[in-house]
Amino acid sequence: MMTPPMLLKIALAYDGHKRLNLWIPLLILYILLLPFILIFLVISILACFVLWICGFGVNPFKFLFWLYDLWCSSKGLRIDVKSKNEKVFILVI
């Protein structure tokens, strides 16, 4: 079963000394966003139904599933870019 990422780390450094270090527990974020996700899902299903009646070529349900698949498969993504004064670090776990 595909499970979405649970932790996101974002670290930014700019102008040499200004730093931002964030560990974002996505599980808590998912729980907080659950009501909005449910509302979004209901609206999406209605939109999918309307698009299906209108003969929209692409299955919007598939689109939602693939979007979720993309998010789930981002686990392990690491971006680490560093120059003399700037640093960008993103880690998805």
Add this chain to the structure above:
Amino acid sequence: MSNEKKQILEMLSQGKISVQEAENLLAALGEKPNDNGGSVSAKEAKFLRINVETKEEDGDRVNIKIPIKFIKAGLKLTAFIPDSAYKHVNHALEENGIPLDLRNMKDADFTDLIEALQEMEINVQSKEGEKVRIFCEYN
């Protein structure tokens, strides 16, 4: 089952190749030679790595690790590119010497593309000591 294996089995069932030849071909598919001339069992790469390093310790550095699954999922989303955008993408590709119509790309083509990507390794080193390395990681 991969396309290659299917083709070998079909050729065997049609009598185009002998059992021994089919066995050799299947063995060749299962084992891929490594850099040292030996062979390692074929396994799927998990990450695409992009490393850029300069000679200086505090110089620019890029270290990117992209899950192969993420690339596969991203490629699936190309099915949702509208026709008008396809025209621009195809035109840009052609301008850069890649005459490819993305609309003709199928899932199997993307799978082949990813498989080919796993065997790719790019190593570039400049006189100034800058290094660029693009490769696949298996763990």
